[in-house]
Amino acid sequence: MYATNVRTLKKNPSAALRHAEEGPVVVLKGNHPNAVILHLEPEQSIGESEQVLLPALAASLYKDGTLSLGAAAQLSKMGLSPFADHLSSLGVEIVGEDETTESEQGDLNRWLAP
Numbered sequence: 001m002y003a004t005n006v007r008t009l010k011k012n013p014s015a016a017l018r019h020a021e022e023g024p025v026v027v028l029k030g031n032h033p034n035a036v037i038l039h040l041e042p043e044q045s046i047g048e049s050e051q052v053l054l055p056a057l058a059a060s061l062y063k064d065g066t067l068s069l070g071a072a073a074q075l076s077k078m079g080l081s082p083f084a085d086h087l088s089s090l091g092v093e094i095v096g097e098d099e100t101t102e103s104e105q106g107d108l109n110r111w112l113a114p
Contacts, residue, residue: 003028051077055086063092 002019003026009016016025016037025037038053055076062072073083084094 002026003033005029006034055083058083059087059090059092062087069094 002016002023004016004019005028009027016027017039019025020037020039022039026033027035027037055078058067058072058076058078061067061075062069067075069084070080073080076083076086078086087094
């Protein structure tokens with residue numbers, strides 16, 4: 001992945017576009033990511049690209065904890081169940097562990113014990 005800042009992008013946008021053909025280009029404003037430039041194949045319409053990009057973006061934002069599962073599914077335009085399947089195919093955990101997981105597991109084991 002290539003990163004550039006706004007000043008460099010203004011001076012030489014062609015360089016960023018060339019890098020975008022190889023992978024996403026992150027545009028930094030200050031030291032923080034502000035935008036992403038993605039290459040679109042000439043034969044792809046924006047609608048076709050959206051069908052690929054939105055689920056990828058939603059999965060990334062869900063994995064980072066920025067969006068809930070429901071919000072990410074809405075962004076992806078896939079529906080909740082298909083989006084959950086999509087996350088599973090990417091190896092993204094849908095149910096993550098937190099500080100209560102261990103105690104809940106102990107409670108469950110006691111309830112299920114013969």
